[in-house]
Amino acid sequence: GLEIPAIYYKPHQASPENKVPALVWVHGGPGGQSRQNFSSLIQYLVNHGYAVLAVNNRGSSGYGKTFYQMDDLNHGDKDLRDCVEGKNWLASQPEIDPDKIGIIGGSYGGYMTMAALTYTPEEFAVGVNLFGVTNWIRTLRSIPPWWESFKDALYKELGDPNSADSVRLRAISPLFHTDQVTKPLIVLQGSKDPRVLQVESDEIVAGVRKNGVPVEYVLFEDEGHGFVKKENQIAAYSKILEFLDVYLKQDKGQPIQDGEIMDIQTDTE
Template sequence: MDFLDYRPQLLYQNDEGYDIGPLSKDQKYLALSKSLNTNDSNLFLYNLENKEKTQINKEQSANNGQDFTPDGTALYYTTDFGNEFSYLMKYDITTGESTKVMERDWDIMGSYFTKDGTYQVTYINEDAKNVIEVMETATGKNIDLPSFPNMDITNVGFSDDENMMRFYAGGSQTPSNLYVYDLETKEQKQLTNVLNTEIDQNDLVSAEVIRYESFDGLEIPAIYYKPHQASEANKVPALVSGTWWSGGQSGQNFSSFIQYLVNHGYAVLAVNNRGSSGYGKSFYKMDDLNHGDKDLKDCVEGKNWLASQPEIDSDKIGIIGGSYGGYMTMAALTYTPEEFDVGVNLFGVTNWIRTLRSIPPWWESFKDALYLELVNPNSADSVRLRAISPLFHTDKVTKPLIVLQGSKDPRVLQVESDEIVAGVKKNGVPVEYVLFEDEGHGFVKKENQIEAYSRVLQFLDVYLKGDEGTPIKDGESIESDI
């Protein structure tokens, strides 16, 4: 689009369901990718002048276009071919040759050049934490970035003249603030202070990366948040939190919801069960066609790890999660009904057949890959989807449950939560249902977040912590439309 008169010009029409990658500065080349499964994809170079498309990768692997060199002669891309983790490659457009230019012990998640190519910025997912390297292209050496106690730089950008850098810095115990940094004088200035003034920074806790052994000996990474007041003399209740999307990762980033719960006396263990990204492609693929089984067992072992900690009340451990994590919550209450004491389900999948059949149009390029991971809901194999869908096994649920849902959710439809609440209610189990009429997949309005977090806390205080309150009678369902 021309930003002087806002007149659009069609460069490429995506009729074949590709994911659109970077565009070269001269607008001659476009990178396209096509998902093969949830990990692997083919990468193509598309010539916008002659309409020719060239496949860059020779073998099946995860391939993602990152950026063209400023002179448009090469494309940088990430791949995991022959390796557990993604590394950075350079594809020479003239010769068609690819060479490895950067590799780390973790996934390289992204890389781009500044406007004139003075710097190359690379993002690395290092043990669930975002690490940034800024390399001076003329020397091949990384520049020194500002440092902060207990915080990391999470994102950077450069001015057009490449003399100034803006960056965000934050940590698990503080939301990110925006800074500007003069690359010549090394002077920096903080532009924002986003932490609510009513919150004492010292009341927030730093996350700790821990690892524990699962049922089959596999090492599972997790992020542990321990309340300041927790001790062997003052044991606290705890929650296991599953990843919030299939193939996702719980990171060492700030979460207002988790800090809210921890501040009110709940330890939280955010489990990166098998199938989570960031720990190698073998680990990532371990839950394919196995959802609701081994990944759930990893969460149960996370509960066992919590129970072994001296500061945790082992008789008061629940499970919480949203989206896929909500599915894990319902799977836990359904298939391992005696393991957790309560469940918190935020817009979780409960009927895989319906969810996969209602994939929104903007997921079309990823649909076939999801089917390979979970099963095609329109095939005879869909019998397996029914077996792992909690909705069809609600008679097994025996522990208190709270469900939160947005009525405009296009991914997990409201009917999912309507039906799971109705099914569990038949068991004489306390159920609370909070429905937001003006929310979709996740709660973005501040007043709704406050209401949602408060309702979850009230529920946990009664049914997990055991504080005096107004518990729901067995079989009673409190339903709220907000």
């Protein structure tokens, strides 16, 4: 009976006579919130004919302490179910093609993308993972000492990786269950990311490729946690759109060859 807030972005051309593909968008965090502000990536996708549902799954901020704490020690379970319900809602809309719904997110949202493809492998048609956590034990242990307050908050929400909590953290880490992934995936990562290390993306890509699943990997040598340089944003968004047009919209382009990596390096002053 819990109501999950969300923001729906619908392309102008979407109608029951012209059904469009869609994406469930998951914010960062854990504990972030999608709000009604400008997102260049969401706008870019909507402008190119993709509907987007930005889900504020349980555990999101902005809706009170009770809602915020609902996903504590429940990641990869209740929050994932909320995202799947977002997909179900999209599928029920007359202007959406119910067979062409993917999931996208960055950081924690990237984790949710991989959790969806891993633990609910038949729900979403594709996944777009932007620098997402894939191994919670390693990520939580790699938090530097100068982020002590941040570390304490994450340990409270997710568990202590140096305790018995590590059993559950391993169970919810997609990296250890890549054999379950069956749908096309694109992963984007900055090599200088201090929060979600490059190895998180390297290893999830290698693991999923063993399944013979189409995987594209876009690595930016000069970016950290998020892509701030305009030329990199343009490159990243273009690669995402190209991937979605081939594997979700399925109306143009050539399938990406399995094993292809796009390693993008840009000149810096």
